[in-house]
Amino acid sequence: MATTTFPTRDDFAALLNESLGGENETFEGKVVKGTVTGIENDMAVIDVGLKSEGRVPLREFAAPGQRADLKIGDEVEVYVDRVENSAGEAMLSRDRARREAAWDKLEKEFEAGNRVEGIIFGRVKGGFTVDLGGAVAFLPGSQVDIRPVRDVGPLMDLPQPFQILKMDRRRGNIVVSRRAILEETRAEQRSGLIQSLHEGQVIEGVVKNITDYGAFVDLGGIDGLLHVTDVSYKRVNHPSEVLGIGDTVKVQIIRINRETQRISLGMKQLESDPWEGATAKYPVGGVFRGRVTNITEYGAFVELEPGIEGLVHVSEMSWTKKNVHPGKIVSTSQEVDVKVLEVDEEKRRISLGLKQAQANPWEAFAEAHPVGSVVEGEVKNATEFGLFIGLDGDVDGMVHMSDIAWGVSGEEALALHRKGETVKAQVLDVDVEKERISLGMKQLEGGGAGAGAGAAAAAAGAGTRTAGAGGVKKGDVVTVTVRAIQDAGLDVQVGDDGAIGFAKRGDLGRDRDEQRAERFQVGQKFDAMVVGFDRSKKPNFSIKAMQIAEEKQAVAQYGSSDSGASLGDILGQALKEAQESKTKKSKK
Numbered sequence: 001m002a003t004t005t006f007p008t009r010d011d012f013a014a015l016l017n018e019s020l021g022g023e024n025e026t027f028e029g030k031v032v033k034g035t036v037t038g039i040e041n042d043m044a045v046i047d048v049g050l051k052s053e054g055r056v057p058l059r060e061f062a063a064p065g066q067r068a069d070l071k072i073g074d075e076v077e078v079y080v081d082r083v084e085n086s087a088g089e090a091m092l093s094r095d096r097a098r099r100e101a102a103w104d105k106l107e108k109e110f111e112a113g114n115r116v117e118g119i120i121f122g123r124v125k126g127g128f129t130v131d132l133g134g135a136v137a138f139l140p141g142s143q144v145d146i147r148p149v150r151d152v153g154p155l156m157d158l159p160q161p162f163q164i165l166k167m168d169r170r171r172g173n174i175v176v177s178r179r180a181i182l183e184e185t186r187a188e189q190r191s192g193l194i195q196s197l198h199e200g201q202v203i204e205g206v207v208k209n210i211t212d213y214g215a216f217v218d219l220g221g222i223d224g225l226l227h228v229t230d231v232s233y234k235r236v237n238h239p240s241e242v243l244g245i246g247d248t249v250k251v252q253i254i255r256i257n258r259e260t261q262r263i264s265l266g267m268k269q270l271e272s273d274p275w276e277g278a279t280a281k282y283p284v285g286g287v288f289r290g291r292v293t294n295i296t297e298y299g300a301f302v303e304l305e306p307g308i309e310g311l312v313h314v315s316e317m318s319w320t321k322k323n324v325h326p327g328k329i330v331s332t333s334q335e336v337d338v339k340v341l342e343v344d345e346e347k348r349r350i351s352l353g354l355k356q357a358q359a360n361p362w363e364a365f366a367e368a369h370p371v372g373s374v375v376e377g378e379v380k381n382a383t384e385f386g387l388f389i390g391l392d393g394d395v396d397g398m399v400h401m402s403d404i405a406w407g408v409s410g411e412e413a414l415a416l417h418r419k420g421e422t423v424k425a426q427v428l429d430v431d432v433e434k435e436r437i438s439l440g441m442k443q444l445e446g447g448g449a450g451a452g453a454g455a456a457a458a459a460a461g462a463g464t465r466t467a468g469a470g471g472v473k474k475g476d477v478v479t480v481t482v483r484a485i486q487d488a489g490l491d492v493q494v495g496d497d498g499a500i501g502f503a504k505r506g507d508l509g510r511d512r513d514e515q516r517a518e519r520f521q522v523g524q525k526f527d528a529m530v531v532g533f534d535r536s537k538k539p540n541f542s543i544k545a546m547q548i549a550e551e552k553q554a555v556a557q558y559g560s561s562d563s564g565a566s567l568g569d570i571l572g573q574a575l576k577e578a579q580e581s582k583t584k585k586s587k588k
Contacts, residue, residue, distance in 0.1 A: 031097045036074045044070055046078060046092055054078070054092035061094055077101070098134025103169055106135055115161040115181060120152070128152065130162060130176055137162070137174035146182050190222045194261055199253050202270065207247045215239045217251060217265055224263035226251060233268045233275075233307025235293050274307035279343050282308075282350060287357050292334045300326045302338055302352055310350030312338060319355045319362070319435075320394045330354070361393035365437065366430040368392070374444065379421045385410075385484055385522045387417060389425060389439060397437035399425055400483045402496060402523070406442050410523055429500050431536055438500055472499055472539055476530045477546055482520050490517055492528075492541060499539050503528060507542035514543075 034048035043055045056078060062068035070076075079096030109116050120139060122129040127140040139162070144152060155178075163180040167173065197203070197219070205217035205224065214227040226249075228239050236242055243249065251265040282288065282304060290302035290310070299313040317329045330336060339356035343349075369375055369392075377389040377397070386400040401410030404417070417423065425439035472478055472494060480492040480501070489504040507528075508515045520526075528541035529549060 031077055031079050031100050033075055034078050036070060036072050036076060038072060046076065048078065048080065048092065056092050056094045102132055102134035106132060106164065106167065106174065110164045110167055115163055117159055118162045118176065119159055120156050132174065135174060137176045139176050139178065143177035143179045146179055190261055193220065193222050194256065194258060197253055197256060199256055201253045202250060203253065204248060204250050207243050207245055207249060210239050210243060210245060212238065215243050217249060222263065224265040226265040226267060230254065230266035230268055233271060233273065235303065235309060274305060275345060275348050278308060278345050282340050282343055284340050284343060286340050287337055289335060289337050292330050292332055292336060295327045295330065295332060297325065300330050302336060310338065310352040312352045312354045316353040316355055319360060361395045362432045362435050365391065365393050365395055366432055369427050371427050371429060373427050374424055375427060376422065376424045379417055379419050379423060382414060382419060389423065391437065395437065397439040399439045399441050402481060402483065403440035403442055406445055429538065472530045474530050474532060477527055478530065479525055479527055480541055482522050482524045485517050485520060485522065490520055501539035501541055503541040507544045510544050510547050
C-alpha cells in the first residue's frame with residue numbers, strides 16, 4: 001500500500017513564491033510605480049502588477065491643507081508594505097513612498113549643506129511640524145525667527161526654505177531651522193550694506209532698542225550703537241530722556257569695524273560744539289551763574305550752558321564748612337554763582353569755585369576787627385591746648401590756654417570755662433591765608449599789662465632773651481613757648497604775651513631726628529632765632545639757625561688762639577661752656 005505524503009508549511013510557502021514569481025522579495029518594502037484604476041469612497045484603487053490591487057486614502061496624495069488632484073489612469077509611486085493582506089489585497093502607502101523618497105533626497109541635501117523647502121503644517125509641544133516633501137521634521141520654537149514670534153499663523157501652510165540642523169533616519173528624526181536661513185540672509189544684507197557706509201556719513205535710522213548705556217538704531221538692515229555720551233553735549237542721565245523706541249533720528253557714523261560689523265553712531269556731532277572757544281567765553285577769574293546738575297561725594301557739577309559743565313570740588317564749596325558732604329551745601333537744580341578757577345579746553349574740563357564767588361569771611365573779619373579790637377562769641381569747643389570761640393561771619397577764633405587768665409596754669413584756666421558760654425576776647429592776630437584767628441582773654445583783665453611788664457623785666461634781669469614791647473627783629477634769639485603742634489611745625493609765642501609766630505619742622509634742629517614736631521609739648525619753652533617774617537608780618541623762628549650762629553661764634557672766639565686745638569675741640573669747649581651757662585641760669 002502506497003504511503004500518502006502531505007505538503008508542509010514550507011512547501012506551501014515555496015509553492016506560493018514560485019506562483020508569484022518571487023514577488024514578495026521583489027515588491028515588499030520598496031517603492032514601486034502603479035496605475036490608478038479607480039476612485040471609490042475617498043480611496044484610490046492602484047494596480048502595481050501584483051495578483052491583487054491595493055487601496056490608498058486620497059488624502060495621502062494631497063499636500064497639507066489641500067485636496068488631492070488624482071484621476072483614473074494617473075501613474076503614481078507607492079510603498080508596498082505587504083504583497084497581500086488577509087482580505088487578499090496589496091497593502092500600499094503613498095505617504096511611505098513620499099517619505100522614503102524624501103529621506104533619500106534630504107540626506108543628500110544635508111550632506112551638501114543645502115537648504116530644503118518645507119511647509120509648516122502643525123503645532124506640537126516646544127515647536128512645530130514641517131512637511132519636507134513627505135518627511136516630517138521638527139521646527140523648535142526658538143528656530144522660527146530671529147526674534148520671538150507671538151503669532152505663527154501667517155507662516156503656516158506656506159512653502160519656505162529651511163536648514164536641516166540634524167537628522168537620524170533610523171529613528172525618523174529631523175530637526176530644521178528657519179532662523180538660520182534668516183540670519184544668513186541678513187548677514188549677506190549687512191555685509192552689502194556695511195560696504196556702502198563710510199565714517200563721517202550722515203544717515204537716518206529708527207530707534208529699535210534703548211538700554212542704560214545707549215540706543216540701537218536700525219540703519220536699514222544693520223544696527224548701529226548710539227552711546228549715551230554721544231546723544232548730546234549736555235548731560236543725559238538715560239537715553240530715554242531724549243529718545244523713544246520707533247523714533248526716526250539723524251545720526252553720523254563715527255566708527256565702522258568691518259570685521260565685527262559694529263557701527264558707532266553719534267547725534268551730538270551734528271550740533272555745534274559748545275566747547276569751542278570756551279576759554280574765551282569763561283576766562284579764569286570770571287564769575288558766572290550756573291545750575292547744579294549732579295552731586296557726588298567729591299563735589300558738585302554745575303552746568304554753565306547746555307553742554308558745558310564744570311566741577312566744584314568739595315574743597316572749593318565753602319569757606320567755613322569743612323569735611324561736609326556737598327549735598328548739605330547745594331541741591332540738584334539749584335542756581336549758584338561760581339568762579340572759574342581753571343579751563344582745559346582740550347580735555348573739556350572746567351574747575352569752578354563756589355566759595356570764591358562769595359566774600360572771604362576771614363578777610364571780612366580782619367577788616368572789621370583789626371588786631372587789638374575786642375570781640376564777643378560763644379565757646380564752641382574746648383581742647384587740650386585752648387578754646388575755640390564762634391565769631392561773626394561763621395568763623396572761629398582760638399584762645400590758647402596761656403592767653404585765658406593771668407596767674408594760673410593753662411589747665412586751670414581751661415577749667416574756668418565751659419562749652420556754650422559767651423565770652424569776650426581781644427584779637428591778637430588774623431592769618432587770612434591759613435584761616436586762623438588768635439584771641440586772648442587775659443589781655444582784657446585790668447592788672448594784666450603790669451603783670452606782663454613786670455614778668456618781662458624780671459626775665460630780662462635774669463638774663464633771659466625775650467622780646468621787648470617794641471616786638472622782635474630778624475637775628476634776635478628769644479625764648480618762645482609752644483602754643484600748638486602741627487605736622488608742618490610749631491605755633492609759638494614769645495614769652496607770655498609777646499609776638500606769635502611759627503617754627504617750621506625743618507628749623508627744629510640740625511639733625512633729622514631733631515626735626516620732629518612731636519618731640520615737643522604744648523607749653524614747653526625753648527630758645528630760637530628770628531629768621532624772617534611772613535606776609536602778615538608774623539615772625540618765623542629757627543633752632544637750627546641759632547645752633548649754626550652759636551657754632552660760628554665759637555669758631556670765631558676760639559679759632560684765633562695759638563693753642564693748636566682742632567675744630568672739634570673748639571666746638572666741644574663752646575658747647576661745654578654753653579651748657580654750664582644754662583645750668584647756672586636754671587639754679588638762679
